[in-house]
Amino acid sequence: MAAPVSAGTRLQPQPLDPPARLxxxxxxxxxxxxxxxxxxxxxxxxxxxxxxxxxxxVSLDLLVGVGGMPxxxxxxxxxxxxxxxxxxxxELTPFAPVQVLVAVAAGxxxxxxxxxxxxxxxxxxxxxxxxxxxxxxxxxxxxxxxLTGGTNGLVGVPALTFAPGGEPVRLAGLVYWWxxxxxxxxxxxxxxxxxxxxxxxxxxxxxxxxxxxxxGYSTFRVKYTAFVISxxxxxxxxxxxxxxxxxxxxxxxxxxxSAFALLAVVIGGRGSLWGAVLGAALVGVIRDEFGPQLGGxxxxxxxxxxxxxVYLLPHGFAGLRLRRARTQGHP
Amino acid sequence: xxxxxxxxxxxxxxxxxxxxxxVTLGIERxxxxxxxxxxxxxxxxxxxxxxxxxxTTAGTIALAGEDITRxxxxxxARVGVxxxxxxxxxFLSLSVADNIALAAQRLTGHGLRIRTRAAHxxxxxxxVERCLALVGLADRPQVRVSALSHGERRxxxxxxxxxxxxxxxxxxxxxxGMSAAESGRFVGLVESLPPDVTVLLIEHDLDVVFRLADRxxxxxxxxxxxxxxxxxxxxxxxxxxxxxxxxxxxxxFLTSPGSP
Amino acid sequence: xxxxxGANYITMIDGVALGVLLFTIALGLSLVFGVMDVLNLAHGAxxxxxxxxxxxxxxGGSASLLAFAGAGVLALLIGGLAGAGLSVMTRPVARRGxxxxxxxxxxxxxxxxxxLSAAFGNDVKSIDPPxxxxxxxxxxxxxxxxxxxxxxxVGLLLAIGAxxxxxxxxxxxxxxxxxADAPMVRALGVDTGRLVTGVFAAGGGLAALGGVLxxxxxxxxxxxxxxxxxxxxxxxxxGGLGSVTGALVGALxxxxxxxxxxxxxxxxxxxxxFGTMALVLLVRPSGLLATGRSA
Numbered sequence: 001m002a003a004p005v006s007a008g009t010r011l012q013p014q015p016l017d018p019p020a021r022l023x024x025x026x027x028x029x030x031x032x033x034x035x036x037x038x039x040x041x042x043x044x045x046x047x048x049x050x051x052x053x054x055x056x057x058v059s060l061d062l063l064v065g066v067g068g069m070p071x072x073x074x075x076x077x078x079x080x081x082x083x084x085x086x087x088x089x090x091e092l093t094p095f096a097p098v099q100v101l102v103a104v105a106a107g108x109x110x111x112x113x114x115x116x117x118x119x120x121x122x123x124x125x126x127x128x129x130x131x132x133x134x135x136x137x138x139x140x141x142x143x144x145x146x147l148t149g150g151t152n153g154l155v156g157v158p159a160l161t162f163a164p165g166g167e168p169v170r171l172a173g174l175v176y177w178w179x180x181x182x183x184x185x186x187x188x189x190x191x192x193x194x195x196x197x198x199x200x201x202x203x204x205x206x207x208x209x210x211x212x213x214x215x216g217y218s219t220f221r222v223k224y225t226a227f228v229i230s231x232x233x234x235x236x237x238x239x240x241x242x243x244x245x246x247x248x249x250x251x252x253x254x255x256x257x258s259a260f261a262l263l264a265v266v267i268g269g270r271g272s273l274w275g276a277v278l279g280a281a282l283v284g285v286i287r288d289e290f291g292p293q294l295g296g297x298x299x300x301x302x303x304x305x306x307x308x309x310v311y312l313l314p315h316g317f318a319g320l321r322l323r324r325a326r327t328q329g330h331p
Numbered sequence: 332x333x334x335x336x337x338x339x340x341x342x343x344x345x346x347x348x349x350x351x352x353x354v355t356l357g358i359e360r361x362x363x364x365x366x367x368x369x370x371x372x373x374x375x376x377x378x379x380x381x382x383x384x385x386x387t388t389a390g391t392i393a394l395a396g397e398d399i400t401r402x403x404x405x406x407x408a409r410v411g412v413x414x415x416x417x418x419x420x421x422f423l424s425l426s427v428a429d430n431i432a433l434a435a436q437r438l439t440g441h442g443l444r445i446r447t448r449a450a451h452x453x454x455x456x457x458x459v460e461r462c463l464a465l466v467g468l469a470d471r472p473q474v475r476v477s478a479l480s481h482g483e484r485r486x487x488x489x490x491x492x493x494x495x496x497x498x499x500x501x502x503x504x505x506x507x508g509m510s511a512a513e514s515g516r517f518v519g520l521v522e523s524l525p526p527d528v529t530v531l532l533i534e535h536d537l538d539v540v541f542r543l544a545d546r547x548x549x550x551x552x553x554x555x556x557x558x559x560x561x562x563x564x565x566x567x568x569x570x571x572x573x574x575x576x577x578x579x580x581x582x583x584f585l586t587s588p589g590s591p
Numbered sequence: 592x593x594x595x596x597g598a599n600y601i602t603m604i605d606g607v608a609l610g611v612l613l614f615t616i617a618l619g620l621s622l623v624f625g626v627m628d629v630l631n632l633a634h635g636a637x638x639x640x641x642x643x644x645x646x647x648x649x650x651g652g653s654a655s656l657l658a659f660a661g662a663g664v665l666a667l668l669i670g671g672l673a674g675a676g677l678s679v680m681t682r683p684v685a686r687r688g689x690x691x692x693x694x695x696x697x698x699x700x701x702x703x704x705x706x707l708s709a710a711f712g713n714d715v716k717s718i719d720p721p722x723x724x725x726x727x728x729x730x731x732x733x734x735x736x737x738x739x740x741x742x743x744x745v746g747l748l749l750a751i752g753a754x755x756x757x758x759x760x761x762x763x764x765x766x767x768x769x770x771a772d773a774p775m776v777r778a779l780g781v782d783t784g785r786l787v788t789g790v791f792a793a794g795g796g797l798a799a800l801g802g803v804l805x806x807x808x809x810x811x812x813x814x815x816x817x818x819x820x821x822x823x824x825x826x827x828x829x830g831g832l833g834s835v836t837g838a839l840v841g842a843l844x845x846x847x848x849x850x851x852x853x854x855x856x857x858x859x860x861x862x863x864x865f866g867t868m869a870l871v872l873l874v875r876p877s878g879l880l881a882t883g884r885s886a
Contacts, residue, residue, distance in 0.1 A: 070690040117872050124630045124689045125832075128824050129872075131632075135821040136865040143860070192448075197441040200425075200449040204433045207422035214384060214420075215495060216408030216437050225443065255817060259697060266694060297709070303701025310684055310695045 029184055036173030044172040045244055046288050051176075051183045052240035054280035056257075057264035058190050058273050059233035064262070065271030066194050067226045068206030069119070072127050073134025074261050076114065077107035077231035079141065079253025081238020083148055086157045086248045094168065096160040100182060100239045107235015108228050110137070115227035119220060122209070134258060142250040153249035160243055172244075179240045186236045191273060193229055202226050259302065260287070266309050269316025278317055335360040335529045336381065336499055341390035343376050343553075350376040352553035353390065358499070358531055363521065365532045365544035373553040374533045375417055378501050381531070382414040383407040394499070411498030415491075415505055417533075419484040421476045427487055428472035431459045434494035462490040465523075467516055481508045489520070500524075502532045506539055518542050601733060602854045603847060608739040608808065610846025611746025615801030616823035617830065617838040618753055619674070619794020625770035625833025627787045628689065629681055633696040635820030636703040637673055637795045641666035641802020642811035643707055646716045649806075659721040659803075666799040674795020678788040700816065708813040715812040742804055749797070754835045766790060770833030822849070825864060829871045831878025840879055 032051075036044045060074040084106035085099040092098065114133050121129050141148045148154055159168035160175070169175055193199055201222045204212045212219050242248060251257070264283050268275025283305065287298055309316075336358040343351040351373040358364050366374050379385040381392060383404035391400045399407055422430050432449070435458040436442050444452075463469045466486040471479075479487065485508055492500060502521075506514040514536065521530060521543055534540045540547065540561075547564040549556040557567045564570055596603075616638055623631045648654075648662040677696060684691045719725060720738035727734040757763035765786055769776045777783050802811075809815065822845060830841025848867050852860040871879060 064690065070693070072693070117869060120876060124624060124628050124693070127630045127689060127693050128624070129828060132821055132824040132828060132868065133865070135817070136825075136868075140862065140865070143858070193445055195448055195450075196445045197436050197447045197449050197452050197455075198443055198445045200429060200433060200436065201442045203425060203429075204422050207424050208420060210384070211416075211420045211422065212433070213403070213405045214382060214408055214414060215434050215491070216405050217442055218405060222443065229445075259701070262694065266690075297705060299701045300705035300709075303698045303703075303705060306694050306698030306701065308698075310691050310698065314684075314687060314691070 029180070032180055033177065036176050041172040044176045046284075048172070048176045048179045048244040049241060049288075050281055050284035051179050052237050052244070053260065053264070053284055054277045055183045055186045055237035055240060056234055057261045057268070057276040057280040058187055059230045059237060060261045061265045061268070061271065061273055061276040062190050062194065062202075062226060062230045062233070064265050065269075065273075065276075066199060066206065067202045067223060067230075068209075069122075069223060069227070070127050071118070071130040072255075072258050072262065073114070073118070073130035073137075074230075074234055075253050075255065075257035076134040076137045077111050077234035078238045078241070078257060078261075079248070079250075080110045080137070081107045081235030082242045082245075082248045082252045083141065083154060083238075084235065085239035085242040086154045086246070087147070089157050089160065089242070089246075090154075093164060094158045094161045095164045095166075096162060096169075096178060096243065099160065099242070100236060103235045103239030103242070104232045105235070107238065108232035110235075111228045111231020115224050115231070119223045119227050131255070131258070134253070135255060138250055138253040138255070141253050148248070148250070151250060153247055155247060157242065157246040157248075159246065175244055179243055182236065182240055186233050187273070187277070190229075190233055193226075194273060198222070198225070256299070256302075259306075263302065263306055263309060265316075267305075267313060267316050269313075269318025272316065272318035275316050275318045333360050334358065335362075335395055336531070337393040337396075338377075338381070339391045339393070341377070341380055341392060342388050343373070343380055343385065344388040349553045351380060354550070354553075354555045355390075356548055356555060356558060358529060359546070361526050361529055362546055363530050363532070363543050364546045364548065365534055365540045366548050366550060367534065367537070367540060368550035368556070371552075372550040374550050375503055376553075377550065378414060378503050378531075378533065381499075382412055382501055384414075408495060411496070412501070413492040413495045413497035413499070414501040415488045415503055417503040417507070419481075419488045421484060421487060421491065423477045424475065426473050426475055427463070427468055427479070428459050430476055430487060431462050431490050431494045432456075434491045435459060435462075438494070438496055458494055462494045465493060465520055466490040467513075482510055482513050485509055486513065486517075489517070493524075497528060499529045499531065502530065502534075504533050504535060506534065506536050514539065599851065599854070600731070601735060602850050604730070604735065604743070605739065606847040606850035607843060608742050608746075608846070609850055610843035611743050611750075612801050612805040612809070613819070613822055613826050613846055614746060614750060614839050614842035615797050615804065616819050617826035617842050618835060619790075619797050620823045621827045621830065621833055621838050622757075622766065622770070622790050623794050624827065626766055626773065626790050627678075627681075627685070627769075627783075628773070629696070630689065630693040631677065631696045631791075631794070632693055632820065633673075633677055633700040633703065634794070634798055634823060635816035635818070636700045636707075637670050637798040638802040638805075638819050639704065639707060639811065639816040640673065641670055641799030642806045642809070642815065643711055643716075643802075644669060644799065645718055645803040645806035646711065646811050649718050650716065653719050653722045653725060656721040656723045663800055663803045666803045667796040670799025670802075671792040671796035673799070675788050675792040677795065678791035682784070700820075704813060704816050711811070713813050715810050717810040718806050720807040738807055742808065745804060749800075750835070750839050753797075757835050762786075762789075767833070822864075825868050827878075828868055829878060831875075831880045834878075834880045837878055837880035 035047050056074065056078050060071065063069045063071050081103035085103040088099045088102040118126060118130050118133065142151050159170050161168055201217060205219050205222055209219050260283060264279035265276050267282060268279030286301060334357040338354050338356045341351060341354045342349060354377060368374055380387050383402055387400060391398055393399065394410065422433065432455050435455045436452050439452065439454045441447050441452045441455065463472060466489050468483065468486055468490065485505060489505055506517055509517060518539055532543065544561055547561050548558040549564060549570050557564050557570045616634060620631060620634050623629055644666040645662050648665065649658055677699065681692045681695055684695060724738040724741050726737055728737045728740060757766060765776065765781060769783060769786060773783065826838060826841040826845050829844060830837030845864065848863050852863040
C-alpha cells in the first residue's frame, strides 16, 4: 500500500472519468452497429434477441445490483411488454415507436401493481413473493385466450414500420438497427437513474435500509419508484423482443426468462450495468448456439451455469477485473 | 428556555422486562444533556424510543409541544431528530462522501431526483465538505466506508447525523472506541455546534460528560434516578448509592475533573 | 347453501386432497425458509423426484399396497438425502446472502428437472393407485375414488405428526426457536448446522413422499416441479413462515381455491389464486399464522 488514502479506493474498480466512459460506449455501439454488415441474417436475428435480453438484464440489475431487491419475477413486466407490443402492432398500428411506448407503459403499470406488494418485503421473502406473483401472471397469460391467444401464443403480428402506414420492415439488419438504437436509449436511461441522486438513495437502501429510514427517507417510495422504472425498462425490452420474433407465448413470462436475466446479472457482476449486458450476451450465445448442439439440453446447461456462477464468480466479471487490479497493485 | 423534548411516563416492556420504566423528563432547547447510567440501564432503548426506531409500550413523547409518540422514525428525522448509533450504522459499500451526501440530499430535497446527477447535487457537495471538515475526515472523502477504522467510522457516524441539520441530536456513546485525540476533537466539535442544536448524549467517559453537559440525567434499571445540573447529580446520594455496586465507576464518578 | 354444497362437495373433497399434497411441499419449504432463511427453489424438483420414483417402481400397471409403501419409503430416503445434500451445498455460500443461496438451489432445480426429463421423457406419466384402493367409495350416495380419501387421511396423519414433532418435542422447540431467532439459538451453543441439515432432509423427504402420494392424482411430467413449487410458495406466503398450522391452513385454502375455482369460475381460476394471495398480503403481511419474522 503506497499511501493510506489509496487503501479504500483500491477496493473498487477505478471509475472512468465521464468522457472516457462515453468514448467507450461510443466504440461499443459503433462496433455493434456493424453486425448486420458482417453477419448473415440469422445471426443478426439472434443478435437482436440478445440485445432485448441484455436490456432486460440491465433493468433487473437496477433492482438487484443497485437497489438490493433480488427479484425472481422480472419476466412479468418483460412478457407483458412483449404482449402489449404485439397486440398494439396487430390491433392498432405496426408503427414501431407506438409499440415501444405502449410496452413501456404496460411494463410500468404491471410493476406498479405488483410492486405495491413486493417492495414491502425484503430478502428471501422478496425472492419468493416476486417469483410467485410473476408465475401467476404467467399462468394468466396462458389462460386468457381472448386476449393472449392462450397457450398457442399471440400470432399474426405484422412487421413493424418506421412511418405510420409505411412499408413493413422485413430486413433483419434494419430491425436490428432499430432494436440497437432503442436498447441504447434504454441502457442510458438506466445509467442516468443509477448515477442520479435517486440512484444514490437506492444504493443507500441496498446497503442499510434502516439507516436510510432514520435519515428521513421514505424507503418504500424510493424502492417502489425503482421497481416501476425497472418494470418500464423491462417492458421496453419486451417490445424489442417482439420487434424481432413477432410472436408472443406465455413462456415469455415464464420463470426461465427471469432465471436467464438473473444469471446474466450475476455473471456480469451485480450492480455493474455493462456487466449485465456482457452476461446477457454470453448466456444468450451459450443458450442459442450451444444449447441446440446438446440436443435441447439448454436447461441443464443453464443450471450448471448457475451453480458454477455462484461458486466461482461471486462478484461476476466486474469482480474479476477488481481482483486483477488488486493483484497487480493497480493504483 | 423552553422544552424541546418532553417525555412523559415513557416505558418499553419486553415480555416481563421493563427496559424503560416510566421515564418523565424534559430536555431544554439548546441543552447539552447527558444520559448516564450503568450498562443495561435502558439508555440506548430510550434513545430508540425517542428516535422512533422502536415503539413505546406506554407514555408519550412530544417534540416542541407536538405529540410524536406514534410517528415513524423517518417522520421524526424529517422534523429534525437525528441519532447516531452505538454500533456504527453506515453505508458500507459507499464512499465517505456519499454517506454524508445521502443525509444532505434528503435535506435539499434531491433524494428522489432522477434527473439530478449524484455528483452534481446543488448544495450537497458543500454540505459534505463542511461535515467532513467538522469531524476531521476532510482528506478521505472518496474512501469506502468498509476500509475505515473503527474510530473513523464513529466520526463519520457523527458527520452523517450532523448533515441532517438536526434540531435534536442524539449521540449514543459517540466516543466509544475513539482514541484520546479523536475523543478530544469530538468534544470540541460538540462545543462548536450552533447553540440552537439540542444535544442528548449517552456517554460512559465521564470526562467527556462533565466537559460537555450542562445537565445530566441518571438512568438505572430503566428508571430515571436523578436529573439535574452536574453539581446536583454529583452530590445526589441516591446516585452515589446506585453506583456503589461498581466501585470503579464510583471512583471515576467522584474523582473526575471539574465541570466546565 | 345446502344445495350448493350438495352440488360441489365432491369438488371440495378434491380440493382437500390437493391441499394435503400441497402441505407436504409447503411444510418443508416453510421450515427451511424459516430456520435458515433459504428459499429452496429445488423443492419442486424434490417432489418431482418422488413422483418419478413412483413411476419407476409402480409404472407397470396396478401395484400392491406393499409396493406402494416401498416406493414411499424409497422416495423418503432419496428426498431426504437430496435435501441433506442441498443443505451441504448451500453452506459455503450461507454468508453471501439470500440471492446466492436461492440461485444455487435454482441451478440444482434446473439440472435435476432436465435429467429427469432426459430419463423419463416429456410425456405425462400416470400411475394407478394401489389395487387395494383402486375402487371408489360411496360418499353420501356419490361414488368417490377411494385413493383420494386415503391421500387425505395420510396427509392429515403427516400433518398431525409434524405438529406433534414441532410443537411437542425438544427438537421441534429448537426448530421453532431457530425460526424466531437463529443467531440466538447458535449463541446458546446448539449445533445449528446439524439442525439445518435435519430440517432440509426432512423437508426433502416429505416433498418426495408427497410426489409418490400425488402421482396417481397429479401424474408426473416436466414442469410439474415448477407448478407445485409455485403453489407451495403461495401457500407459505398465505400461511406464514415456519408454522405447521399455517402451512396446513394455507394449503387447504389454496387447494379449495384451485379446485373450486377451476370448477365454478374456469375463466378466473388463476386470478383467484393471485387474488387470495394479494388479499392475505394486504390484510396480514406476514401471513395468516406467522410465528417468525415477516421479512
